[in-house]
Amino acid sequence: MERKHALLLNFFSQLACFIGARAGIVMTEITSFLTILLPIAAGRFIYIATSDLIPELHKACE
Numbered sequence: 819m820e821r822k823h824a825l826l827l828n829f830f831s832q833l834a835c836f837i838g839a840r841a842g843i844v845m846t847e848i849t850s851f852l853t854i855l856l857p858i859a860a861g862r863f864i865y866i867a868t869s870d871l872i873p874e875l876h877k878a879c880e
Contacts, residue, residue, distance in 0.1 A: 845851050 846855065
């Protein structure tokens with residue numbers, strides 16, 4: 819991949835991250851949306867934590 823093309827793709831990737839963060843900040847300013855967003859975010863963190871830990875629990879002890 820050319821250096822110029824890689825830098826362009828990296829720029830758009832970072833721009834999408836910035837736009838997403840800004841959209842999240844704007845949505846949390848709406849109080850009714852915050853009551854929906856907070857449990858969803860917490861549930862996702864719990865899911866990620868358990869999906870990483872449960873396979874470790876099922877490994878056989880040596």
